[in-house]
Amino acid sequence: xxxxxxxxxxxxxxxxxxxxxxxxxxxxxxxxxxxxxxxxxxxxxxxxxxxxxxxxxxxxxxxxxxxxxxxxxxxxxxxxxxxxxxxxxxxxxxxxxxxxxxxxxxxxxxxxxxxxxxxxxxxxxxxxxxxxxxxxxxxxxxxxxxxxxxxxx
Amino acid sequence: xxxxxxxxxxxxxxxxxxxxxxxxxxxxxxxxxxxxxxxxxxxxxxxxxxxxxxxxxxxxxxxxxxxxxxxxxxxxxxxxxxxxxxxxxxxxxxxxxxxxxxxxxxxxxxxxxxxxxxxxxxxxxxxxxxxxxxxxxxxxxxxxxxxxxxxxxxxxxxxxxxxxxxxxxxxxxxxxxxxxxxxxxxxxxxxxxxxxxxxxxxxxxxxxxxxxxxxxxxxxxxxxxxxxxxxxxxxxxxxxxxxxxxxxxxxxxxxxxxxxxxxxxxxxxxxxxxxxxxxxxxxxxxxxxxxxxxxxxxxxxxxxxxxxxxxxxxxxxxxxxxxxxxxxxxxxxxxxxxxxxxxxxxxxxxxxxxxxxxxxxxxxxxxxxxxx
Amino acid sequence: xxxxxxxxxxxxxxxxxxxxxxxxxxxxxxxxxxxxxxxxxxxxxxxxxxxxxxxxxxxxxxxxxxxxxxxxxxxxxxxxxxxxxxxxxxxxxxxxxxxxxxxxxxxxxxxxxxxxxxxxxxxxxxxxxxxxxxxxxxxxxxxxxxxxxxxxxxxxxxxxxxxxxxxxxxxxxxxxxxxxxxxxxxxxxxxxxxxxxxxxxxxxxxxxxxxxxxxxxxxxxxxxxxxxxxxxxxxxxxxxxxxxxxxxxxxxxxxxxxxxxxxxxxxxxxxxxxxxxxxxxxxxxxxxxxxxxxxxxxxxxxxxxxxxxxxxxxxxxxxxxxxxxxxxxxxxxxxxxxxxxxxxxxxxxx
Numbered sequence: 013x014x015x016x017x018x019x020x021x022x023x024x025x026x027x028x029x030x031x032x033x034x035x036x037x038x039x040x041x042x043x044x045x046x047x048x049x050x051x052x053x054x055x056x057x058x059x060x061x062x063x064x065x066x067x068x069x070x071x072x073x074x075x076x077x078x079x080x081x082x083x084x085x086x087x088x089x090x091x092x093x094x095x096x097x098x099x100x101x102x103x104x105x106x107x108x109x110x111x112x113x114x115x116x117x118x119x120x121x122x123x124x125x126x127x128x129x130x131x132x133x134x135x136x137x138x139x140x141x142x143x144x145x146x147x148x149x150x151x152x153x154x155x156x157x158x159x160x161x162x163x164x165x
Numbered sequence: 166x167x168x169x170x171x172x173x174x175x176x177x178x179x180x181x182x183x184x185x186x187x188x189x190x191x192x193x194x195x196x197x198x199x200x201x202x203x204x205x206x207x208x209x210x211x212x213x214x215x216x217x218x219x220x221x222x223x224x225x226x227x228x229x230x231x232x233x234x235x236x237x238x239x240x241x242x243x244x245x246x247x248x249x250x251x252x253x254x255x256x257x258x259x260x261x262x263x264x265x266x267x268x269x270x271x272x273x274x275x276x277x278x279x280x281x282x283x284x285x286x287x288x289x290x291x292x293x294x295x296x297x298x299x300x301x302x303x304x305x306x307x308x309x310x311x312x313x314x315x316x317x318x319x320x321x322x323x324x325x326x327x328x329x330x331x332x333x334x335x336x337x338x339x340x341x342x343x344x345x346x347x348x349x350x351x352x353x354x355x356x357x358x359x360x361x362x363x364x365x366x367x368x369x370x371x372x373x374x375x376x377x378x379x380x381x382x383x384x385x386x387x388x389x390x391x392x393x394x395x396x397x398x399x400x401x402x403x404x405x406x407x408x409x410x411x412x413x414x415x416x417x418x419x420x421x422x423x424x425x426x427x428x429x430x431x432x433x434x435x436x437x438x439x440x441x442x443x444x445x446x447x448x449x450x451x452x453x454x455x456x457x458x459x460x461x462x463x464x465x466x467x468x469x470x471x472x473x474x475x476x477x478x479x480x481x482x483x484x485x486x487x488x489x490x491x492x493x494x495x496x497x498x499x500x501x502x503x504x505x506x507x508x509x510x511x512x513x514x515x516x517x518x519x520x521x522x523x524x525x526x527x528x529x530x531x532x533x534x535x536x537x
Numbered sequence: 538x539x540x541x542x543x544x545x546x547x548x549x550x551x552x553x554x555x556x557x558x559x560x561x562x563x564x565x566x567x568x569x570x571x572x573x574x575x576x577x578x579x580x581x582x583x584x585x586x587x588x589x590x591x592x593x594x595x596x597x598x599x600x601x602x603x604x605x606x607x608x609x610x611x612x613x614x615x616x617x618x619x620x621x622x623x624x625x626x627x628x629x630x631x632x633x634x635x636x637x638x639x640x641x642x643x644x645x646x647x648x649x650x651x652x653x654x655x656x657x658x659x660x661x662x663x664x665x666x667x668x669x670x671x672x673x674x675x676x677x678x679x680x681x682x683x684x685x686x687x688x689x690x691x692x693x694x695x696x697x698x699x700x701x702x703x704x705x706x707x708x709x710x711x712x713x714x715x716x717x718x719x720x721x722x723x724x725x726x727x728x729x730x731x732x733x734x735x736x737x738x739x740x741x742x743x744x745x746x747x748x749x750x751x752x753x754x755x756x757x758x759x760x761x762x763x764x765x766x767x768x769x770x771x772x773x774x775x776x777x778x779x780x781x782x783x784x785x786x787x788x789x790x791x792x793x794x795x796x797x798x799x800x801x802x803x804x805x806x807x808x809x810x811x812x813x814x815x816x817x818x819x820x821x822x823x824x825x826x827x828x829x830x831x832x833x834x835x836x837x838x839x840x841x842x843x844x845x846x847x848x849x850x851x852x853x854x855x856x857x858x859x860x861x862x863x864x865x866x867x868x869x870x871x872x873x874x875x876x877x878x879x880x881x882x883x884x885x886x887x
Contacts, residue, residue, distance in 0.1 A: 035468030064383050067473070068482050068499040083471065083484070083499075087383055087397065090404065094469075116386030119507035127220075142213030142536065152221055164225060181688045189771040203692070203853055292771045294762055294850025300592040360847070366763055367849045518692070518772050519852040 013060065013091050015039040021060060026051045038083070038094040048097050049108040055084060055093070056113050062086045063093060066114035071124035073154045074098070078105045078130055109135040127152035177201045185214050189292055189522045192532030196509075203517045208510040216536040223496035228254050228328055228463045231496070236322040238500060239534035241281040242476040245274050247326040252407055253472040253483045254328040257465040264409075264451040266330045271409040272343065272446050273313075273325065275439040279350070280309040281477035282432050282439075285529045289429065290361050292526040293370055293519075298361055305353055312342050328463055330456025343447055347440055354436060362433065371426035375512040375524035378423055385511065386504035389479025390431040391528055395423035401475040413445045425520075428527035464491050478502055478529055502534035541654075565647075565657050573646055573795060578608040580794040583835075584842055591846040618783035623686050626780065630684035635781065635788035637677030642795040645670045649802045650724055652812045652826030663724035664716060667803060668709050671758065674796065675701040678760075678767065678777050681789070685780035693776030696853055697767040700757055703860040704764075707754035710868040714747040714875045715740065715807050718884060728811045733886040735810040741885060743875040748808050750868055755800040756841055757856070759793060763848035764856060801837035802830075809833045 013021075018039055019031050029051075030042040043051050055063040068083035079098035085091070099105045109132040111117035121132045122141040129150035132138055140147065149156050184195040193214035199207040219238065223231050232250050236243030248270055255262055287302025310320040316336040317323040325332055361367055377387065382395040392399040400417040402410040418434045420427035465487035473482045479501030486495040505528045513521045544564075548557045582597065582604070589596025597604035622631060648663055650656040660666060675697055682694020716722060718740055719730045730736070737744045757764035768776030778789045805811055811833075812826030819825045851859070878884060 035466075037471065040469075064380075066386060067480065068471070068484055068497065070484055070495070070497040072486070072495060081484075083482070087399075114386070115381070115384045115511070116504050116507055119503060123503075142216045144213075151218060162221075179688065187774060290849065294765065294769065294771065295848060296588075296762075297592050297846050300594065304593055361849070364849060366851055366855075369855055370849060370852055517852055517854065519766075519769070519850070522772050 013089055018061065018091065018093060021058075022051070022055070025054050036094065038092050040094045040096060042096045042098065045097055045099055045107050048095075049110065051095070052082070052110050052113050055095070061091075061093075062088050064088070064114075066110070066116055066120075069117055069120035069124065071128040071130060071152065072096075073128060073152065075154060076100060078102060078128060078153075080107060080124060080130065082110070104131070105129065106131045106133060108133045111135060126150075129153070178206055183521075189525060190532070191288065191530065194506075194530065194532050194535070198518075198521070200518070205513050205516055205518065205521055208513050208521065210506055210509065212536055214536065215533055217533075219537045220496055220498065223493055225492060227491050228465070228493070231493070232326060232328070233322075233324055235498070236324060237533060238498065238537055239476055239478060239481070239502065239531050240321055241284060241531055242274075242277050242478065242481075243322050244270075244277045244325060245474055245476040246481060247324060248274060248408070249472055249474040249476075249481050249483045251326045251328050252474065253470050253485055254463060254465065256472060257468070257470045257485065257487065258328075258459070258463070260329060260457050260459065262330065262457060263454045265453040265455055266457075267409040268446050268450050269331060269335055269455070270326065271413070272443055272450075273316075273323075274408070275442045276309050276312065276343070276346075278439050278477045279436050280306045282436050283309075285432060285477075285526075286357060286361075289526045292522050293367060295361060295364075295367070298357075301353075301356065301360065305350055308346050308349065312339065312346060315339065315342065327456065329459040330454070332456075334455045335450075340447055340450070343443065347444060347447075350436075350440065354433075354440075357433065362429070368426065370519070370523055371424070371429060371527075373424055373426075374516055374520045375425040375428075375527070376423050377508060377512050379421075381508070381511065382423070385508040387479070387508060388501050388504065389475065389477070389529075390418075390428055390435065391479065391505050391508075393418055394420045394427035394431045396421040399480065401473050401480050405473055407472070407474060409446060410442075413442050415442050425523050425527045432527075432529075462491050464489060465493070473499075476501060478531065478534065479505060498537055500534045500537060502530050502532075503537075506530055506535055569646060569657065570643060573643060573798075574791065576798065577791045577794045578612055580798060580838065581611075581790070582608045583838070584794070587839065587842045588846050591843075612787065615787040616784055620783045620785060622782075623780050625686045627684035627686070630680045631780075632785070634677045634681035634684060635785045635792075637680060638674050638792040639788040639795075641670050641674040641677070642792040642799065645799045646795065646802075648724055649806060649830075650728055650811050651830050652823050653725075654823070655827065656725065659723065659725050661721070661723045664712055664722045664727070664803075664807070667799075668705070668712065671708075671796070671799060672701060672705050674792065677792075681781065682777040685777075687780050689773045689775075690777050690779045693767050693769070693773050693779070696769075697760060697777060699853070700760070700764065700766060700856060703857060704754040704757040707750055707860060707864045707868055708758055710865075710872060711747040711751040711754065712803070712807055714743060714868070714872050717872070717875050717879050718744075724806055724811075727807060728813065731810040731813055732817075735808065735813070737808040739884045739886060740875060740878070743871050743878060744808065746867070746871050747875070748804070750864055750871070751804060751808075752837075752840065754860075754864065755804065756844055757860075759796045759800055759841075761793070761797065761841060762845040763850050765845075765850060766853055766856060769850060797838060797841055798834065801834045801841065804837050805830060805833040 023029050026047045028044055032040045055061050063084040063086050065085045065087050066082060067085050070081040072079045072081055077098040077100050079096060082095040084093050097107055109121060111121060121135055124130050125138055126140045126142050127150055178199055178201050181198050182195060183198055184190040185193040195211040197209040197211055198205060219234050222234060232247050235246040235250050238246055283302045283306045287299040290298025313323055314320050316339050317325040377395045379396045382392045382397045388399050396419055398417060398419060403417050415438045418431045420431055467487055467489040470485045473480050481501055482499030484497040485493045488494045513524050548561055586596045597607035600607040600610045645667055647657040648667055678697045679694045682690040715736050718736055719727045737748055760767040778786055812830045814829050
């Protein structure tokens with residue numbers, strides 16, 4: 013399916029999607045946190061899109077907003093798409109989990125929780141994956157400071 | 166102990182720590198096992214013992230420096246990791262890469278794959294108790310390391326790629342020695358089958374355990390031999406061809422059983438495919454430059470770049486978000502080991518401790534790849 | 538032999554009969570202990586050399602000529618090492634366990650007829666005694682696993698219990714098959730019968746089957762690969778002796794090799810005519826019996842090493858399936874066939 017067709021199809025499911033293809037090799041969809049789970053379910057289950065392979069799940073800190081970037085691919089149609097979700101809330105950022113849609117998200121979301129402090133609703137086992145339970149702060153955020161261990165040039 | 170903790174267990178179950186120092190975890194991976202007698206009830210990986218925060222370090226370093234960090238991730242496919250970053254940067258800059266570089270990169274990547282698989286084969290045998298395989302695997306890997314040493318000066322973390330091409334041209338002996346290796350390895354690879362693959366005990370140990378269905382493989386993001394053993398066509402070299410893979414013919418090894426033995430077979434057969442790829446390219450290395458000149462300070466144009474490559478363990482994704490400065494704004498490595506580890510609990514539950522070790526061996530986990 | 542006869546007479550002339558025989562026993566025990574502690578060490582060296590040969594390596598070659606003193610040096614190191622243990626271990630049982638293992642191993646050795654005269658202890662229930670003694674060792678392993686207060690050790694010990702109790706049956710039954718032909722449990726008697734041809738030749742087909750079963754079960758009895766589930770280093774770290782160090786570990790280690798020697802010696806005695814030379818070529822030089830005995834034993838030990846460095850390990854359920862579903866029924870059938878053969882006089886005798 014071409015990017016254009018994908019855009020038309022997905023915008024008919026969920027309102028308030030932002031589409032862009034600039035500065036990226038994929039079609040980027042930005043979705044509101046509330047609609048994330050329903051969009052993802054559609055993308056996976058709809059036979060025309062059938063995005064059954066979540067090949068990358070990245071936590072992001074855009075400075076003002078925190079968010080998650082999902083790279084999706086369909087193993088039947090071989091088309092790819094990027095879904096982004098953002099929140100301005102840096103104190104208590106929360107999204108819905110997608111690990112009931114793609115099992116691989118369970119570990120990736122734990123990684124994001126570990127390094128960005130983004131919480132995922134309904135995640136079965138949301139605890140720190142790499143760092144110890146008592147680690148202070150979230151290291152991959154841009155405002156993280158550790159004067160002892162970090163070497164900044 | 167408070168009662169809630171106790172109530173989480175059935176009366177016969179107990180927990181043991183497999184690792185962080187344990188011979189079968191090949192590094193510092195800790196598995197928290199819940200066991201009933203010998204039967205695995207739950208496997209919970211505990212990571213982070215050698216996490217070096219490479220992604221955070223990348224946000225501070227220049228692109229040339231980042232290349233050197235990546236071969237500390239999956240150190241057995243260090244060349245392919247380097248290549249992944251270089252390809253991402255080259256695509257972002259839209260550099261024209263000489264044909265010679267593409268071919269050399271492909272040859273070395275396939276040699277790396279064979280080296281990684283021979284090491285895996287040795288260790289695989291050791292995990293199921295056949296100690297001799299280890300030395301057979303290392304004997305052949307040694308020859309590849311010698312070839313690398315001659316050309317790159319290093320045997321493990323090679324750092325041979327730079328954005329734009331290669332650090333230096335191949336050694337004059339490279340072609341000759343690679344051909345010698347191919348001839349040697351073609352006689353030695355059947356020995357692997359003689360010693361291990363067709364052994365009745367080994368077959369009984371491997372067949373029918375750790376079964377991963379195709380749908381689960383896709384959902385868990387399994388890639389590389391793990392995915393292909395479940396019948397999931399996931400070879401990046403085929404589907405998103407890069408470097409010189411589009412000009413060689415090779416088969417994507419697919420098995421449908423999805424069990425431990427299928428994963429074993431896929432790797433063995435993949436070594437034959439790698440040999441055939443090298444054979445097709447080794448006589449046709451084009452003449453020319455071995456690099457394209459880049460600026461000393463590389464600045465990627467603003468945007469997002471994603472590149473995937475097939476390492477010996479599966480699909481490695483490099484995701485760069487650039488704001489136009491000399492450092493990436495955010496760099497993410499989607500490592501194959503991380504996704505492959507996440508399915509361990511799914512396929513190991515219900516088996517014995519011995520099965521867990523065999524299953525884990527065929528996932529071919531490299532811990533620094535998981536703890537990036 | 539002359540020297541032993543002289544010592545014997547000298548001792549009895551020196552003191553009353555009871556004291557003399559006690560002193561004599563102690564002397565024999567000390568001599569055996571000395572010989573087999575060293576022999577055990579050299580078996581370790583042999584194992585390492587054989588392993589190296591199978592694995593395209595050189596093996597130990599630095600300490601002494603061709604590495605001959607390597608295991609001596611290792612033993613010295615182990616003796617001088619600090620003994621560590623876990624705080625919550627059951628101290629008494631923890632310290633008792635290694636002695637159980639090593640003493641039972643050494644006790645069994647006293648029975649073997651190395652030549653016609655070189656045999657410390659010839660009782661009329663020889664084979665029975667050997668089987669009984671060799672299965673006491675497992676108590677030591679169970680104690681070690683239990684008292685270390687370590688889950689890996691406990692799993693290893695439990696596996697060992699299961700394994701030894703199962704394979705004990707096969708060892709016993711396959712030896713019983715051979716006893717049908719000799720009509721005696723006494724080892725010297727068994728050797729006597731073989732002057733008309735080694736038992737493996739006398740009993741031909743059923744004897745060969747019994748020998749194969751014995752080798753499989755015997756390897757399992759000594760907890761060696763491919764039946765090394767007890768210590769299975771890729772699964773359990775070191776199994777039952779995880780928490781042992783220094784000399785206590787060395788006891789377990791040495792016991793494993795002495796047990797291997799015992800299993801091979803039993804095979805030599807029961808199947809291959811102990812000290813008897815092939816076709817009686819050196820019958821008039823009785824001292825050469827030691828040579829023949831050792832040659833046969835070492836050949837069988839080599840076979841066991843060959844197993845170890847070639848085969849992968851079985852899984853615990855496969856181990857039990859092999860014993861209870863295949864070896865045991867086969868063994869019982871073999872026993873009946875052998876009984877019929879002896880009854881009908883189908884054995885081959887020269």
